[in-house]
Amino acid sequence: MFLRDIISILGGEAIGEVQQSLEGVGTIEGADHTRITFLANPKYRSALGLTQAGAVILGAKDRDSTSKPRIVADNPYAYFAQVAQLFSSTAPRPGGVHANAVIHPGAIIPASAYIAEFVSIGANANIGERVQIGAGSVIGDDVTLGADSVIAARVTVYPGCKIGQRAIIHSGVVIGADGFGFAPDFQADAGCWVKIPQTGRVLIGDDCEIGANTTIDRGAIEDTIIGNDVKLDNQIQVGHNCTIGDHTVIAGCVGIAGSTRIGKRVMIGGAAGFTGHLEVCDGAIVSAMTLVTKSITxxxxxxxxxxxxKHKDWLRNIAHLRQLDNLALEVKAIKKKGSAS
Amino acid sequence: MFLRDIISILGGEAIGEVQQSLEGVGTIEGADHTRITFLANPKYRSALGLTQAGAVILGAKDRDSTSKPRIVADNPYAYFAQVAQLFSSTAPRPGGVHANAVIHPGAIIPASAYIAEFVSIGANANIGERVQIGAGSVIGDDVTLGADSVIAARVTVYPGCKIGQRAIIHSGVVIGADGFGFAPDFQADAGCWVKIPQTGRVLIGDDCEIGANTTIDRGAIEDTIIGNDVKLDNQIQVGHNCTIGDHTVIAGCVGIAGSTRIGKRVMIGGAAGFTGHLEVCDGAIVSAMTLVTKSITxxxxxxxxxxxxKHKDWLRNIAHLRQLDNLALEVKAIKKKGSAS
Amino acid sequence: MFLRDIISILGGEAIGEVQQSLEGVGTIEGADHTRITFLANPKYRSALGLTQAGAVILGAKDRDSTSKPRIVADNPYAYFAQVAQLFSSTAPRPGGVHANAVIHPGAIIPASAYIAEFVSIGANANIGERVQIGAGSVIGDDVTLGADSVIAARVTVYPGCKIGQRAIIHSGVVIGADGFGFAPDFQADAGCWVKIPQTGRVLIGDDCEIGANTTIDRGAIEDTIIGNDVKLDNQIQVGHNCTIGDHTVIAGCVGIAGSTRIGKRVMIGGAAGFTGHLEVCDGAIVSAMTLVTKSITxxxxxxxxxxxxKHKDWLRNIAHLRQLDNLALEVKAIKKKGSAS
Structure with a gap:
């Protein structure tokens, strides 16, 4: 592929032209002359002089930072992502249902959908055009999967849940398991936890990606709702009745307790946590491993x-953390004494 | 269903009667006139006047807080849970083994059990009456599943493990994988980790629920033991040789290192952690994301x-946290000087 | 098995001999006379006098700490692990492919490999000698599995990934799902996240063990690389483009963001986290639930x-933590005033 081919598809301005066809994308340090790379972060500008890449995608202000063949784009990183998609795109798998899948006769499967071996699809499931479902996935009764969604191998979607168009759901994901809801019924030493049936659903919008082994619980009575263009990394837990707004991205290992409402375009770092029944406003950013216990407004x-x-510094400091209240009282006392004298 | 139907099954006192049959339960804000709701938390008392629900479950002290048809119960929340179970209960799936399951001839499967497609059941597995096993689950050799347990799709139970009656095991759960045990055998730069075979089992009591993608490792030599009525949320990790007492509830994403002994009626918040070989007494409560490094007595x-x-406040404070020992020393020095002067 | 049988296989010095054949290993407290135990940690020396074990493995300095039949070994714990392996070893499962597996005709499966029911193996997959693959696992196109590796039930290996020899991969593991990479392409209120295709692989060395439900993402452009003799516990998340050096051990629930380079013989406690693009030097040790945000050198x-x-102590102290900067300023002001006076 030549620069002229790329800009004919994606737009942008080409300066110069590569000698030989480009074969893919690469990092600024790792690309050879058959690869196209990009410059978005100014801190890599110095690396630009050393790159072996055959061509570079860069912004208007960097247009003269190199003499290599290049494409000038408004958003070099997003442009690069689109170029990478061009190189990695493959012909869609032709539709068909593997002989070793078990499909309920009441399920709707268009001819363009591909259903792999050992897939189970329940009654009244409604599978969209060109959907692909990988081996061993289990799609419950009354599930809807939007067109062009890709469900990897070994995914579970519990009955009644809905996933929009163009979803990418990775292996090990579980959508729609019961939320964690029990009423205590104890007197003295006897009693037990009484299960609250979880009768809501999980509703997921369009253009979402859900990482490996992430779990999203169904609502207790109402639904758990994920917006459009929401990107969830691996091993995330979303509790029952949560809502997550459009364009929100959540890094791996995050846990969100039930009924938390997360806004749009929120960015959440890895292993952060949310206690339940909180509101997180649009555009909030939560650092990694931070526990959110109050709404973010x-x-x-x-x-x-x-x-x-260093562990020895931690030991030295941490003892005082347990006594911080006393330390503050001492300082207060000293101040008072100082004022009095 | 009318109030009189409910109290004939669950007891309690009905005051008034609904005009039309109730169709389900609802939240105090979300219920319409076809739903029954409940009041347990006094902070929702003001919402009671606004609810559209057809009927309300409430405690004796709230019996006159509404003129709606109502049920007076000792524990309105637990009563509500039972009512919700009434509405959501479905006829049990009839027993049978799907033609696409692979059952070892030495396994015991009663006629009342339902075994879905792509399930694998090993030698000498003993499946209880009315057990249901979802598509793609793998039940190892010598596993025992108690009567009326429901194993969702895509669950793994390793050989030798036992699960009691009325369990609910959600999709993606792995019970009985090897615990994490290796002996270091390094000299200078050579050597390796020597695996300690994990020959114990996982033994789970009656009435337990285990959330999606939770993992419970088998014991190294002795067993990992989960009591009765233990409720585990999603994505929890229980290490080898742990014991968890009856009625303990653990929220999502908690990690428990090996050989920790957790008592009865313990409540553990989400993403809390436990280093190994600890004891946690009956009735302890651990906050979310707290790391327990010492026994709780x-x-x-x-x-x-x-x-x-706010991140800028964190930056401002955190530098001093690294110097807390010095700050304490300074305060001590000031006090000493103050006393001396 | 007698002590003489053990030392003929594993070396070491036997002192005395057991009366009856040993049947297995046990803990120092739990072993009966049919079991062999070990003493490695001096704090258990007092328990040695009380043990009911039939024999003991101990170090040279403890050779006279008991009169029981015993084996003196350089590294009693590693020796014990090897003895436990002797007792737990079973005859390898004979090779064969279950009739209910779906194997692409282009896959290479040696006669010595065992492929269970409901396994799916893709085109050009190259399965090593004596590999065992458990029920419901999905091995993608172009995957290589080294000789003697054991893949448990319900494991996913995405296309193109390589696993070395003698691996043990537990149930629910997902290797090679897409890393979390999106370029923001928003203007004002419009726009979306553009997916960066994840075209790298996961390459895993020899002698690795990977715990249940752990996920290791494929590289974005280059590969995610796990060295030799790396031991990962359950529920770990390894982001794209990470490298993990030989002999590193990582406890459960750890999350490692993308492009982090972890050295050799590193030990990482449970639920620790790593923000991305860090370097962690050989031999580093990270405590449980610690977030590493800067390289460890x-x-x-x-x-x-x-x-x-205790929660009330936490409440008392934590308010001051939010005001630590002010407290430090006050101390500074007092010191200044003190010096001036």
Missing amino acids: EPGMVTGVMPQM | EPGMVTGVMPQM | EPGMVTGVMPQM
Whole structure:
């Protein structure tokens, strides 16, 4: 592929032209002359002089930072992502249902959908055009999967849940398992937890990606709702009755307790946590491993994490953390005495 | 269903009667006139006047808080849970083994059990009456599943493990994988980790629920033991040789290192952690994202988590946290000087 | 098995001999006279006098700490692990492909490999000698599995990934799902996240063990690389383009963001986290639940975790943590005033 081929598809301005056809994308350090790379972060500008890449995607302000063949784009990183998609796109798998799949006769499967071996699809499931479902996935009764969605191998979608168009659901994901709801019924030493049936659903919008082994629980009575263009990394837990707004991205290992309402364009760092029944406003940013215990009402970053220290420094400091109240009282007493004297 | 039908099954006192048959349960804000709701938390008392619900479950002290048809119950929340179970209960799936399941001839499967497609059941597995096993689950050799247990799709139970009666095991759960045990055998730069075979089992009591993608490792030599009526949320990791007492509830994403002994009626918040070989007494409560590094010897809540702050406040404070020891020394020096002067 | 049988296989020095054949291993407290136990940690020396074990493995300095039949070994714990392996070893499962597996005709499966029911193996997959693959696992196109590796039930290996020899991969593991990479392409209120195709692979060395439900993402452009003798516990998330050096051990629930480079012989406690693009030097030790946000450049332990407190103590102290900067300023002001006076 030549620069002229790329700009004919994606737009942008080409300066110069590569000698030989480009075969793919690469990092600024790792690309050879058959690869196209990009410059978005100014801190890599110095690396640009050393790159072996055959061509570079860059912004208008960097248009003269190199003499290599290049494409000038408004958003070099997003442009690069689209170029990478061009190189990695493959012909869609032709539709068909593997002989070793078990499909309920009441399910709707268009001819363009591909259903792999050992897939189970329940009654009244409604599978969209060109959907692909990988081996061993289990699609419950009354599930709807939107057109062009790709369900990897070994995914579970519980009955009644809906996933929009163009979803990418990775292996091990479980959508629609019961939320965690029990009423305590104890007197003295006897009693037990009484299960609250979880009769809501999980509703997921269009253009979402859900990472490997992430779990999203169905609502207790109402539904758990994920918006459009929401990107969830691996091993995330979303509790029952949560809502997550459009364009929100959540890194791996995050846990969100039930009934938390997360706004649009929120960015959540890895292993952050949310206690339940909170509201997180549009545009909020939560740092990695921060536990959010109060609603976030204005955009901007929220952090609450112990900094890393050498273990002996930690030991030295941490004893005082347990006595911080006393230390503050001492300082107050000293001030008072100082004022009095 | 009318109030009189409900109290004939569950007891309690009905005051008034609904005009039309109730069709289900609802939240105090979301229920319409076909739904029954409940009042347990006094902070929702003001919402009671606005609810559209057809009927309300409430405690004796709230019996006159509404003129709606109502049921007076000792424990309105637990009563509500039971009513919800009434509405959501479905006829049990008739027994049978799907033609696409692979059952070892030495396994015991009663006629009342339902075994879905792509299920694998090993030698000498003993499946209880009315057990249901979902598509793609793998039940190892010598596993025992108690009567009326429901195993969702895509669950793994490793050989030798036992699960009691009325369990609900959600999709993606792995019970009985090897615990994490290796002996270091390094000299200078050579050597390796020597695996310690994990020959114990996982034994789970009656009435337990285990959430999606939770993992419980088998014991190294002795067994990992989960009591009765233990409720585990999603994505929990229980290490080898742990014991968890009856009625304990654990929220999602909690990690429990090996050989920790957790008592009865313990409540553990989401993403909390336990280093190994600890004891946690009956009735302890552990806050979300708290790392327990010392045994807990008395009931009550234990917490250890950084509070959330605006990121710039965190930056401002955190530098001093690294110097807390010095700050304490300075205060000590000032006090000494103050006393001396 | 007698002591003489053990030392003929594993070396070491036997002192005395057991009366009856040993049947297995046991803990120092739990073993009866048919079991062999070990003493490695001096704090258990007092328990040695009480053990009911039939024999003991111990170090040279403890050779006279008991009169029981015993084996003196350089590394009693590693020796014990090897003895446990002797007792737990079973005859390898004979090779064969279950009739209910779906194998692409282009896959290479040696006669010595065992492929269970409901396994799916893709085109050009190259399965090593004596490999065992459990029920419901999905092995993608072009995957290589080294000789003697054991893949449990319900494992996914995405296309193109390579696993070395003698691996043990537990149930629910997902290797090679897409890394989390999206370029933001938003203007004002419009726009979306553009997916960056994840075209790298996961390459895993020899002698690795990977715990249940752990996920390792494929590289974005280059590969995610796991060395030899790396031991990963359950529910770990390894992001795209990470590298993990030989002999590193990682406890459960750890999350490692993308492009982090972890050295050799690193030990990482449970639920620790790593933000991306860090370097962690050989021999580093990271405490449980510590978030590593800066590269670790020298061996030794790094910690950053709030200590557990009674909740009321936590409340008392935590308010001051939010005001630590002010407290430090007050102390500074007092000192200045003190010096001036």
